[in-house]
Amino acid sequence: MSTEAERTGLHSLPVELLYEIQLYALSKDLPYTSQHIRDVFISASPRYRAQYLLERAKTSNSISRSDIFSRVLRYGLCSKDVIEALIPMLLDDPLSISSQRYELPRRLFRRLAPKTSSDQWKDHDEPLPFLQYLFTIPDIPTPYIDSHDGYALTKAVHARFVPLIQYLLGQGASPARKHALAVTVAIRKKDLELVKLLVERRDPVLVTKKGKAKKRKLHDRLDVTPAMLKTAVKCDARDIVDYLIQEKGVIPDMQTLQMLLG
Numbered sequence: 419m420s421t422e423a424e425r426t427g428l429h430s431l432p433v434e435l436l437y438e439i440q441l442y443a444l445s446k447d448l449p450y451t452s453q454h455i456r457d458v459f460i461s462a463s464p465r466y467r468a469q470y471l472l473e474r475a476k477t478s479n480s481i482s483r484s485d486i487f488s489r490v491l492r493y494g495l496c497s498k499d500v501i502e503a504l505i506p507m508l509l510d511d512p513l514s515i516s517s518q519r520y521e522l523p524r525r526l527f528r529r530l531a532p533k534t535s536s537d538q539w540k541d542h543d544e545p546l547p548f549l550q551y552l553f554t555i556p557d558i559p560t561p562y563i564d565s566h567d568g569y570a571l572t573k574a575v576h577a578r579f580v581p582l583i584q585y586l587l588g589q590g591a592s593p594a595r596k597h598a599l600a601v602t603v604a605i606r607k608k609d610l611e612l613v614k615l616l617v618e619r620r621d622p623v624l625v626t627k628k629g630k631a632k633k634r635k636l637h638d639r640l641d642v643t644p645a646m647l648k649t650a651v652k653c654d655a656r657d658i659v660d661y662l663i664q665e666k667g668v669i670p671d672m673q674t675l676q677m678l679l680g
Contacts, residue, residue, distance in 0.1 A: 433458055437466055444474050467495050468504035483508050484559050488520040498551055509557060519562035527570045530577035539579045546582045568595025575600045575612060583615060594640040601646060608655040617642060642666045648674045
């Protein structure tokens with residue numbers, strides 16, 4: 419049985435003309451009309467992909483480079499090579515230059531999941547290298563690290579992706595977002611070290627006092643709350659309960675106290 423692409427004669431068209439048609443149509447369906455057409459667009463160059471994504475983004479009434487970048491990054495086509503091809507196009511385009519930070523798309527973090535105990539997350543695991551790259555692009559505002567109410571940090575905590583968590587926190591991600599959901603996730607995982615990583619600022623700089631070196635005391639990233647303590651008690655995360663009460667001075671409410679004494 420012939421496909422739609424074969425019936426319409428698309429298979430007989432030169433690749434260059436197919437590319438031109440797609441840039442005009444900006445169709446989400448054209449690349450899937452047949453295996454041949456799909457192969458044609460899979461083999462498209464980073465420059466062509468960048469041009470296609472730029473045209474799609476500009477149809478959404480985008481008025482600044484930040485707007486364009488936020489939209490382009492939502493597409494799975496948007497790799498490092500595509501971005502490198504896109505930058506000169508953005509600089510040549512008469513778009514307003516906004517200092518507003520662009521959104522990090524959920525797609526970068528959506529599939530993060532815990533690894534097995536024998537397989538730990540490394541610095542070279544995606545999306546960390548791609549995220550680091552995004553923070554180094556010249557002439558483009560840096561990403562808003564707390565996009566979608568702290569989605570990236572919460573997913574990183576869920577996956578126990580410590581290098582990514584450390585990087586996000588270093589770029590200013592706030593664990594207080596969405597009622598401190600990232601901390602709640604760490605508590606439910608009964609992971610005291612993750613909780614401490616999210617709550618406490620760790621300063622590697624040593625200060626000397628009377629000939630003794632010690633780490634400078636920094637303010638916590640957020641205030642720990644009785645609600646966090648209640649979650650820890652419900653999860654039977656006893657080391658976290660001790661940490662919140664003894665080190666952080668959290669006072670349990672009456673219901674939590676009854677659970678502790680029960």
